[in-house]
Amino acid sequence: MDRLPDDIVQLDAETFASEGSQHHREELRLWLRLLTCTTMIEGEVRRRLRRDFDVTLPRFDLMAQLDKSPAGLTLSDISKRMMVSNGNITGLVDRLVASGHVTRRASETDRRAQVIRLTELGRAEFRRMADAHEGWIADMFAELTRDGVDDLMALLGRTKDSVRKACCNA
Amino acid sequence: MDRLPDDIVQLDAETFASEGSQHHREELRLWLRLLTCTTMIEGEVRRRLRRDFDVTLPRFDLMAQLDKSPAGLTLSDISKRMMVSNGNITGLVDRLVASGHVTRRASETDRRAQVIRLTELGRAEFRRMADAHEGWIADMFAELTRDGVDDLMALLGRTKDSVRKACCNA
DNA sequence: CCGCTTTACTTTAAGCTTCAAACATCGGCT
DNA sequence: AGCCGATGTTTGAAGCTTAAAGTAAAGCGG
Numbered sequence: 081m082d083r084l085p086d087d088i089v090q091l092d093a094e095t096f097a098s099e100g101s102q103h104h105r106e107e108l109r110l111w112l113r114l115l116t117c118t119t120m121i122e123g124e125v126r127r128r129l130r131r132d133f134d135v136t137l138p139r140f141d142l143m144a145q146l147d148k149s150p151a152g153l154t155l156s157d158i159s160k161r162m163m164v165s166n167g168n169i170t171g172l173v174d175r176l177v178a179s180g181h182v183t184r185r186a187s188e189t190d191r192r193a194q195v196i197r198l199t200e201l202g203r204a205e206f207r208r209m210a211d212a213h214e215g216w217i218a219d220m221f222a223e224l225t226r227d228g229v230d231d232l233m234a235l236l237g238r239t240k241d242s243v244r245k246a247c248c249n250a
Numbered sequence: 251m252d253r254l255p256d257d258i259v260q261l262d263a264e265t266f267a268s269e270g271s272q273h274h275r276e277e278l279r280l281w282l283r284l285l286t287c288t289t290m291i292e293g294e295v296r297r298r299l300r301r302d303f304d305v306t307l308p309r310f311d312l313m314a315q316l317d318k319s320p321a322g323l324t325l326s327d328i329s330k331r332m333m334v335s336n337g338n339i340t341g342l343v344d345r346l347v348a349s350g351h352v353t354r355r356a357s358e359t360d361r362r363a364q365v366i367r368l369t370e371l372g373r374a375e376f377r378r379m380a381d382a383h384e385g386w387i388a389d390m391f392a393e394l395t396r397d398g399v400d401d402l403m404a405l406l407g408r409t410k411d412s413v414r415k416a417c418c419n420a
Numbered sequence: 421c422c423g424c425t426t427t428a429c430t431t432t433a434a435g436c437t438t439c440a441a442a443c444a445t446c447g448g449c450t
Numbered sequence: 451a452g453c454c455g456a457t458g459t460t461t462g463a464a465g466c467t468t469a470a471a472g473t474a475a476a477g478c479g480g
Contacts, residue, residue, distance in 0.1 A: 104388035106399055111291065111387045113406045117413065118288040119333050121281065124417045130469080138436065156458055163289050165438055170460060172436080192445045192458040216416075217281045218274035223412030224405075229276055232405045235398060236283045242393030243287065246386075247294045300439085308466065326428060335468055340430060342466080362428040362475045 143206040152195040322365040
């Protein structure tokens with residue numbers, strides 16, 4: 081019987097009126113923390129890529145995708161994998177072609193599509209950057225234990241599934 | 251004495267030639283997964299903010315900071331809290347002033363600084379958006395258990411500390 | 421009080437990003 | 451063959467973002 085007042089208090093506090101119809105504070109805090117972690121790492125990687133290799137993060141990311149697919153990728157492929165809009169990729173590729181890091185060539189099977197590939201220069205530069213990059217990332221996660229890394233990996237896997245369900249309702 | 255060979259093997263594997271000087275693959279995969287989660291959520295939030303409220307994510311984020319600080323914030327405060335460059339905030343605030351969502355006023359104690367505050371319109375609109383936003387986030391994390399949320403929170407807390415040490419060497 | 425460093429902000433150039441609209445091509449269907 | 455919805459790409463406008471350089475004011479140590 082003396083449990084009830086506690087529940088009421090929780091819903092009745094001033095937080096209720098000012099916050100919204102439900103208390104999803106925990107998830108919100110979780111999201112903000114997730115965003116903070118990503119922003120911190122991303123910012124540092126961006127800074128170091130520019131400082132050490134004079135390259136932007138989007139250029140690096142695009143080259144990373146191409147490095148994983150030696151047969152080449154279409155603009156749409158790249159767009160899906162990088163999770164950015166397709167119009168974005170057009171300009172990014174334009175600039176990478178101009179600097180000699182990638183090539184565009186017409187697809188042989190689809191006259192709408194173009195296949196983008198790393199040039200030798202592009203691949204060589206990417207390898208150098210990727211080496212350094214891998215070390216930076218390792219450093220940033222260095223304080224996590226082996227189990228910490230595994231646990232985080234698993235939890236983020238579940239998060240990804242959860243987000244996918246909520247967004248694509250699939 | 252028989253420890254030595256193991257260390258050599260570690261550096262001598264074929265991963266060495268193709269990957270870099272150490273195998274930090276796990277951390278790299280973890281980072282990519284973290285980035286994927288954030289990108290998915292951020293993209294969906296951006297899309298919904300635009301669709302339902304015709305507002306951009308940076309504008310929403312800035313208003314969120316101001317909502318948390320009713321006394322107002324200087325441009326530098328905002329810049330630090332949002333973890334974006336200071337030049338960025340100038341333009342963002344300009345546009346928010348133009349649309350009547352925030353006010354700039356000179357600081358009374360520091361003639362260099364300006365205090366930015368939400369207007370009544372800004373606060374009202376932010377509240378509406380924040381309500382919806384909180385629900386969206388809750389939905390996206392809905393498949394995580396209570397413990398999952400707590401564990402993730404804790405692990406990301408440790409990650410944040412680790413990143414901070416690696417970046418600011420402090 | 422002067423000079424120096426730091427802090428607050430603005431400006432510019434270059435690049436990134438999205439969205440929406442336009443266009444070409446593809447593939448299936450009749 | 452011809453239509454039609456889906457897919458691949460480009461374009462343009464608006465806005466976001468950073469880095470770097472510049473101005474102004476604050477604060478500190480002589």
